[in-house]
Amino acid sequence: MADKYALQLSGYKALWNAIDWVFPPKCVGCGAEGQQICPDCLQKIQYTSRDSCIYCGRSLPVRGICPRCRQHPPVYQEVRSLAGFEGVIREIVINLKYRSDLGLSLVAAEMMAGLVQRENWQLEMVVPVPLNEKRRKQRGYNQAAALAFPLSLLLKLPLRSKALIRIRDTKSQVHLNSAERKANVQGAFLADPLLVRGSRVLLVDDVYTTGATLNAAAEALCSAGCSDVRVVTLAKALDHHKEVEIATPNKV
Ligand SMILES: [Zn+2]
Ligand SMILES: [Zn+2]
Numbered sequence: 001m002a003d004k005y006a007l008q009l010s011g012y013k014a015l016w017n018a019i020d021w022v023f024p025p026k027c028v029g030c031g032a033e034g035q036q037i038c039p040d041c042l043q044k045i046q047y048t049s050r051d052s053c054i055y056c057g058r059s060l061p062v063r064g065i066c067p068r069c070r071q072h073p074p075v076y077q078e079v080r081s082l083a084g085f086e087g088v089i090r091e092i093v094i095n096l097k098y099r100s101d102l103g104l105s106l107v108a109a110e111m112m113a114g115l116v117q118r119e120n121w122q123l124e125m126v127v128p129v130p131l132n133e134k135r136r137k138q139r140g141y142n143q144a145a146a147l148a149f150p151l152s153l154l155l156k157l158p159l160r161s162k163a164l165i166r167i168r169d170t171k172s173q174v175h176l177n178s179a180e181r182k183a184n185v186q187g188a189f190l191a192d193p194l195l196v197r198g199s200r201v202l203l204v205d206d207v208y209t210t211g212a213t214l215n216a217a218a219e220a221l222c223s224a225g226c227s228d229v230r231v232v233t234l235a236k237a238l239d240h241h242k243e244v245e246i247a248t249p250n251k252v
Helices: 002-022 039-043 067-071 087-098 102-119 133-139 143-155 178-185 212-223
Strands: 078-084 125-128 164-166 189-191 200-208 228-236
Touching: 002 102, 002 143, 039 087, 078 087, 078 102, 087 102, 087 143, 087 200, 087 228, 102 143, 102 228, 125 143, 143 200, 164 212, 178 212, 189 212, 200 212, 212 228
Parallel strands: 078 228, 125 200, 200 228
Antiparallel strands: 164 189
16 A cells, blocks of 8 residues: 555656646745745745644743643644744645645645654654535645645555544634634544544644644544544744635635
């Protein structure tokens, strides 16, 4: 199975290399031709510090637990986000949300794989946060899964996309406060005990905002018997952002 995935990935890579040769890629940050992300834009990425809360990523003098999370700890063990939701990372998230760009998801997954490897987490499978069915149909595509697929290949872990499903549609979280978000996503997920019982899971999403969705997903995984849930996201909403708001472009 792992070989099949590896073959699939090299097939895609070859295809994308061929496409790149005919239509040179443009930098997602500045539009310069030649790469998905040019060296200048790569250098400007504001990576998050490890000196942060293990549960919400808020900045702390050393890695630990912030007062708020001490009072209301989530069920997952730890979260790491690669970078703040700004600049080129913001552009990647928006591009992944509305366009299926395999080249870009590979570049993003490579950066996320490096982050996960540095954490030295003991993991057994990769599970993306599922979109609700209505939105997936509209979009035709789940950006968390688009990141989780190459990430699983890079980490040499099985991808278990069917381990976690949404059992109820939820409202868009954009205009909800933290308590409303929690209520909105509570009980929205269901995990398959046959696929996850006793396992150490890497839960993958594109953006960490309040953690409500990720915690609800982790609750479902824990109810199904997961022994350990770690979370990785590409971006983290900046502390000064009240909400991460991504307007739907007119043309998708
Ligand atoms: Zn650039
Ligand atoms: Zn915290």
